[in-house]
Amino acid sequence: MNQPTIPIMGSIVQPNQIIQGTIQIADGKIVRIEEGFPVDTDHVLDFRGKYILPGLIEVHGHFREPGLEHKEDIPHGTRAGLAGGYTTVFDMPNVRPPTTTVARVQDQIKRYTGRSYTDFAINMGSSVDDIDELNKIDPDLITGVKIFTAGHATTPTTIPHLADIARIFEILGQRRIMALLHAENQELVNYFTHKYRDELHRHDLQAWDEARNLSVVLTSALEMIALARQFGVKLHLLHLSTSEEFAAVEFGRQIGVDVSGEVASYQLAFHSDDYARYGSLINVAPSVRTPAEQQKLWQLLRQGKIDAVISEHTPHTLAEKQKESVWEIASGMPGIQETLPVLITNWIKHFGHETLEEGLIRIAQMTSQNIAHIFGFEQKGALVEGRDADITVVDTQQVWKVQKADLFTKNRWSAYEGMELIGRPVATFLRGRLVYHDGKIVGEPLGQRIVRAS
Numbered sequence: 001m002n003q004p005t006i007p008i009m010g011s012i013v014q015p016n017q018i019i020q021g022t023i024q025i026a027d028g029k030i031v032r033i034e035e036g037f038p039v040d041t042d043h044v045l046d047f048r049g050k051y052i053l054p055g056l057i058e059v060h061g062h063f064r065e066p067g068l069e070h071k072e073d074i075p076h077g078t079r080a081g082l083a084g085g086y087t088t089v090f091d092m093p094n095v096r097p098p099t100t101t102v103a104r105v106q107d108q109i110k111r112y113t114g115r116s117y118t119d120f121a122i123n124m125g126s127s128v129d130d131i132d133e134l135n136k137i138d139p140d141l142i143t144g145v146k147i148f149t150a151g152h153a154t155t156p157t158t159i160p161h162l163a164d165i166a167r168i169f170e171i172l173g174q175r176r177i178m179a180l181l182h183a184e185n186q187e188l189v190n191y192f193t194h195k196y197r198d199e200l201h202r203h204d205l206q207a208w209d210e211a212r213n214l215s216v217v218l219t220s221a222l223e224m225i226a227l228a229r230q231f232g233v234k235l236h237l238l239h240l241s242t243s244e245e246f247a248a249v250e251f252g253r254q255i256g257v258d259v260s261g262e263v264a265s266y267q268l269a270f271h272s273d274d275y276a277r278y279g280s281l282i283n284v285a286p287s288v289r290t291p292a293e294q295q296k297l298w299q300l301l302r303q304g305k306i307d308a309v310i311s312e313h314t315p316h317t318l319a320e321k322q323k324e325s326v327w328e329i330a331s332g333m334p335g336i337q338e339t340l341p342v343l344i345t346n347w348i349k350h351f352g353h354e355t356l357e358e359g360l361i362r363i364a365q366m367t368s369q370n371i372a373h374i375f376g377f378e379q380k381g382a383l384v385e386g387r388d389a390d391i392t393v394v395d396t397q398q399v400w401k402v403q404k405a406d407l408f409t410k411n412r413w414s415a416y417e418g419m420e421l422i423g424r425p426v427a428t429f430l431r432g433r434l435v436y437h438d439g440k441i442v443g444e445p446l447g448q449r450i451v452r453a454s
């Protein structure tokens with residue numbers, strides 16, 4: 001079944017429509033998409049009744065190499081990716097040592113080569129000590145530069161001072177390198193953390209949300225937009241959690257900034273009322289928001305005002321998640337395997353089963369097409385002729401009750417365990433090759449570094 005050139009037929013999710021048709025593949029590319037099914041289906045992979053989507057792209061591959069392999073590693077994380085329909089991942093730089101120098105970017109490329117099951121690209125990091133490296137890096141080796149304006153336990157590269165960010169943006173603007181921002185205002189994080197932890201002696205899970213409140217994220221988003229405007233930097237705001245930050249993105253566009261914003265899938269699945277049930281597993285940074293705020297994100301998503309949805313795959317061990325005090329918990333959760341069915345299931349929950357196809361088109365745009373476009377990887381991101389045959393097939397008739405045994409991640413826990421999800425991938429193709437099928441990885445790691453089409 002793993003011949004690279006067998007045509008695939010089913011319900012094909014294209015940028016603005018879904019067609020019943022057949023995808024012809026050669027040399028890893030989509031060469032033709034035809035409406036209708038062939039008369040002789042003996043030599044066609046038959047996915048009739050299932051939806052065929054473009055392989056997803058993960059902006060936040062926290063695969064934890066080097067230095068944090070007890071949390072995750074590249075083979076486990078990218079196998080989980082294939083099982084979740086992801087065919088490309090961007091590596092996140094907050095590893096040990098962090099990917100903040102040219103040499104470490106090159107090391108990271110070596111680390112992925114021959115070990116990654118998905119295609120990949122490298123998000124470079126920055127730190128105050130390594131700013132000059134941004135003058136030396138070949139922009140074609142990286143997606144862009146990720147900057148943390150605020151830190152938590154897992155981020156050694158925090159750059160809290162605007163003057164340092166200005167120095168970085170000046171270089172990025174001149175060199176036409178994109179900035180990816182984890183935008184929380186560190187001064188406000190410090191102030192509210194001190195207030196809730198040290199003065200009010202709050203250690204409960206909700207105290208985290210109150211300390212990481214709207215002002216923390218909105219202040220930083222606006223600061224970054226102002227600096228991007230000043231230095232002509234293309235800006236991607238990572239894991240936004242409120243409608244107000246998307247209003248800031250709109251404002252940024254009005255004043256001429258090339259800015260985009262994404263939402264992490266867990267913001268769309270969990271809200272602050274869920275702590276009673278899921279506890280510290282859903283502690284994330286920025287924090288989950290209220291049900292009313294989450295509802296606003298879903299409305300924006302349906303309107304196409306959210307540029308990207310990412311899994312924000314951020315694995316930790318269970319012990320790192322299960323701490324007495326909220327201030328000790330490692331923020332973040334794994335999710336690359338669960339995100340696509342989580343999005344499909346929650347879309348149906350919010351908008352009804354009759355809008356499923358509208359939802360699939362929107363989900364494909366946000367998890368693949370728009371990300372490919374924002375980062376300039378136009379060979380990826382859509383089921384159209386000429387693009388890479390990166391494909392995932394989902395079965396929306398089937399319910400997946402998430403079990404530990406199904407998970408490909410190294411630590412094999414999931415906040416979604418026990419949940420009944422619709423739309424689990426049944427097959428994933430990387431550049432035309434079947435690499436995941438019916439719960440099993442097929443073959444060796446074939447991932448390649450992706451480069452921008454010139």
Ligand SMILES: [Zn+2]
Nearest residue numbers: 060092312314
């Ligand atoms: Zn992240």
